Amino acid sequence: MKTLKVALLGAGNVGSQVARILLEDSDVLAARTGARLELVGIAVRNVDAPREYAAPQALYTTDASALVRGADIVIELMGGLEPARTLILEAIEHGATVVTGNKALLAVDGPALYEKADAAGVQLSYEAAVAGAIPILRPITDSLAGDKITRVMGIVNGTTNFILDAMDSTGAEFSDALAEATRLGYAEADPTADIEGHDAAAKGAILASLAFHTRYALEDVHCEGITGVTATDIAAAKDAGYVIKLLAIAEKLDGGVSVRVHPTLLPREHPLGAVRGAFNAVFVEAESAGELMFYGRGAGGSPTASAVMGDVVSAARRLVLGGPGRTDSTIEVLPVLPIDAVSTQYYIHLDAADQPGVLSKISALFAENGVSIESMRQTVHREHTENEGPGSAELRIVTHRAGEAALAATVEAIKGLDVINSVTSVLRVEGV
Amino acid sequence: MKTLKVALLGAGNVGSQVARILLEDSDVLAARTGARLELVGIAVRNVDAPREYAAPQALYTTDASALVRGADIVIELMGGLEPARTLILEAIEHGATVVTGNKALLAVDGPALYEKADAAGVQLSYEAAVAGAIPILRPITDSLAGDKITRVMGIVNGTTNFILDAMDSTGAEFSDALAEATRLGYAEADPTADIEGHDAAAKGAILASLAFHTRYALEDVHCEGITGVTATDIAAAKDAGYVIKLLAIAEKLDGGVSVRVHPTLLPREHPLGAVRGAFNAVFVEAESAGELMFYGRGAGGSPTASAVMGDVVSAARRLVLGGPGRTDSTIEVLPVLPIDAVSTQYYIHLDAADQPGVLSKISALFAENGVSIESMRQTVHREHTENEGPGSAELRIVTHRAGEAALAATVEAIKGLDVINSVTSVLRVEGV
Structure with a gap:
């Protein structure tokens, strides 16, 4: 049986769980891929830091670059722009398949990275960057590959969904609901990226790229957060049969695509209306399939690790099969339309x-x-x-x-x- | 560019839409697969019958067998056991990739057909047989391939969901709700297969096979329909905060797997509780991913055609890549446990x-x-x-x-x- 060398960059919440699965479930993974997945190292900043899941100590290294050069599959879970970008580029140059959950990097540099990967004939997968554990990448790229997607609407940020849900059920003002979310660990100390919609916008760019077989970046997304949503708004919406959700919307219109994030009124009986708390969901409309929805946990170490491992198994299967396979050629590049359109x-x-x-x-x-x-x-x-x-x-x-x-x-x-x-x-x- | 010959067996609601997509969207399909998908013929019982979508007349033939022998990809949408089974076996013998939406055949003969396909090294895909348009096959086999599924619960029959939903919202008795479903075209003239749970059981067997990497057939499924559900049951459930749904459940237990179909009380706020009318949904629990749900249309010509085309595009991509690829080897065969377990x-x-x-x-x-x-x-x-x-x-x-x-x-x-x-x-x- 073939052995594939796997390099893991990062050992945070998600990275730790990925290491655990690679080490503990190696027989299952071998049966499912046809190859032994050998974890050859875990790049970290401090090899002696305490960790939730501790892999054998010898696997930890601070030399990420050396790790990348010796790997068949590189899993990047460091987050942030650098050194993640440089390491992914090194992996691509060395012909390694890359799996990443780094939505911030993809939102900024996605189009350039996808092109580099295409040119080098290597695969770059990023299921974990879109909506945590929810399988959305493969349903869109494979299951709906014979259909035409017309619109995607996603609740892709758990923090804002938790806050809006709390405001809806308790009548609280935004600031109180945010304080509660912070107290419960659903919001970070600096919640700006969530409540201003930047995180949702990054995911919206990725969703739009997937749905419309083109490549969009963060700057293409019109973005409004939820800081202006008041208890009065929520109460009035509720009274009229609506619920307010922060949606990332990618929509095909005459002459192009609109990609936008804003608070939106949805009928309460809409499938997205029932998505509560910190859950995520992506609602897809396609010409033949009609309405579809994908629902699950949008964050968390284990759930996100599940999405990463889905990419790793697919990558391994392709490598066993003998090649990176074909990436879509784009038929028509759909321009981004301004919000006025x-x-x-x-x-x-x-x-x-x-x-x-x-x-x-x-x-x-x-x-x-x-x-x-x-x-x-x-x-x-x-x-x-x-x-x-x-x-x-x-x-x-x-x-x-x-x-x-x-x-x-x-x-x-x-x-x-x-x-x-x-x-x-x-x-x-x-x-x- | 490579050309792949596609044979279509059957030109009913779904077959007609598949023919339309193959003929009308051939450029898009070529870009997405890297191959020209050439529809070489459509096997029907009567070449002159009127059809919803009419392909060029020369494509229709009554000689399904000849069609199968000359094809790279065979799409079987005839339904029923024979001649579908014989034609699929012929396709497998000739090394053609098979895509089918025939849940009745798979429920009875699935395990034998999968084995024949494995032995011959050809692919057999059946996304459309599980839950209509809902992409569930690839999320389970690919996206969750690095995770372990513990339980799957599906609303996989639109007729019974429509009836139970009507009983829930109007307080009607079963017989009246069934009559209404028949009047509106949601139930067939002979609704037995739906209301007795047989259709759900066939899909349950397929879901269980997917989720647990083993092969189950209809006879492994404990099956109870909805004919015994009364207006009193529904009212009492509603009063206590529950909704009654017909669920197909595949669950990993100590020592094996339970696969069963029965009316079930669910808390109204459960994601499956919000699935209304003729929609379908599959709720998946996995060790790392946690709770996931997939929602969409469970039937209808266009939606089901979308699922069939997803399989066709994936099959074509694999053929372009050079082989059928690896099917899972099963680590452990989980025995079916009786309902008593x-x-x-x-x-x-x-x-x-x-x-x-x-x-x-x-x-x-x-x-x-x-x-x-x-x-x-x-x-x-x-x-x-x-x-x-x-x-x-x-x-x-x-x-x-x-x-x-x-x-x-x-x-x-x-x-x-x-x-x-x-x-x-x-x-x-x-x-x-």
Whole structure:
């Protein structure tokens, strides 16, 4: 039986679990791949650091570069841009198959790395970088290879899903839900990358690349986080039968692709609406297959290690078979469209004066800007009428599909009306 | 560019859509596989029959056997046992890769066919036979290849899910919900295979084979349908926070595997609980990955064609690469355990006399049989007390995990109590 030398770069949460599986399940892996997977070394910064799972001490080394040069399969789980990028490039140059879970690096340098791997005829796999344990890479690249994907919508960040879910079930404000997420370990000390949507955007770029057989990077993704979502937004959405989720959306439109991350209203009965807590899910729409959803854990050492090992087994099978195999040739490169090219339904929450004629003034502004209204609900609050003049009216408007620019112009015009106290929220709606 | 000859057997709902994709998307398929996929013929019973999608007339032939002998890839979508089995065996003998969506044949003859294909060194793929459009074959065989699956639970029959969903949302009795499903085209004129669980059992055998790298056939599956599920069962389950689903379950236990199909109570917030109408979903538990779910359309021409084409593209890629590749060698064959070996929680609904001492008599019987009670709820109905003697009490009991035999003995003993009017339902509970 052939032996394949495996180099592991990094021994954090995920790396430790990958080492454990490689060492403890070597017979099963040999049966499933047709090759012995020999872990030849684990590159770490400090060989003596305490670890959750301790491999034989002799396997730890600080010389990652030497490890890479002697390996058939290189598993990069260091994270960050450098030295991960340099080591992956070295692996590619030496003809090693690369498996990585490094979404930050792929989001920035993915297109360049994929091209280098293609040119060298080696495989670069990254299942763990997309949605943790959820098998999404192979379903898209293999199972749906005879179909045409039209849209992908993913809940791909567990921290923000946990926060939004907590706000939805307890009515908490964003800051309180974030504090709770931090206390429970679902949010990092500096949660910026999560709550501003950057992590979701990195994964969105990868999902879009997979779905549309083209290569997108982080800079192609329009990104809005959840820091502006209020308890009022959540309550109003809930009241109208919606739930607010942070979605990474990659969508094929006339003339190109839109890749974007933003808080989105979904009908509560939508399959993505039921994804709770720190779970992730990717909802795929394809021409023939229709609607599909893939659900599972988006993070954590063991779950992510499972995804890494799926890539490793596939890589080993291909190497046993005798080659890296064909990567897709791209038929047409779909350009990235600006957010203005996207047309979605919108939910708008207004605080207006309770006066005759308000509704007609607002409706007229929508009409002038070519945005048509699907539904409009008014709730009048009269508690203070006697002391403070006219009461206020809460207006909840759901539009038909409209362009970003037309909607923005409408909202600006509404803000200028003297009968409007405030525009409380403007949110996109999907999945209706 | 290499050309691969593709023979299509059958031109029904799915076959027609596969023909359409092969003919209309040939450039995309060539780019994705590295080979031209040439549809060399479509075997049908009557070349002149009217069809939903009409391929060039010259492609239709009644000589399936000749077609098979000249093909690199044979797509079998005729359904039924014969002549499908004979043609697949011919294809294997001639070294053609086989793609089939024929779950009935696989359930009966799967193990023999897989062995023949292995022996001949050809690939036999069957994504479309498991859960329609849902990519489940490759996630299990590839993405989770470095993990260990412990349990698979699937809603794999759309007809029964539609019926149970209708009963749940409208309170209808089984017969009325079935009539509605028939009227809407979700149930066939003879719904036996669906409502008795046979179709789910066939898919359960395939799922179990995939998940546990062994080969199971229909006869290994313990099967109970949904004809005994009443509106009372559904209402009581709903009231207690459960939903009733027909599940195909394949589970690794000490000493073997249990494969079974039966109506099951699931907590309403379980991911499978949200699978509505005719949709399918497969819930997978793996050691490292944790909980995963795959959701999508379980039937229909286009969705199923998408799954077939995924198999065709993968087959073509392998043929371009130069070989059929390695099939798993099985490490250990896990024997099938009888239903008695399974231990689950049970939900029991009793109609008892409202007398002192009833609860203690019932509890004593549970204790005698070694079944422990998790919760017990009693609702007393006293409407008729004055005229008809003592009123009746409804008892709802959820047990801790118990074996089938112990539970059956308990229920038998309870039925013998003079204070018991009837045992209204006994249902298994999963996913708690």
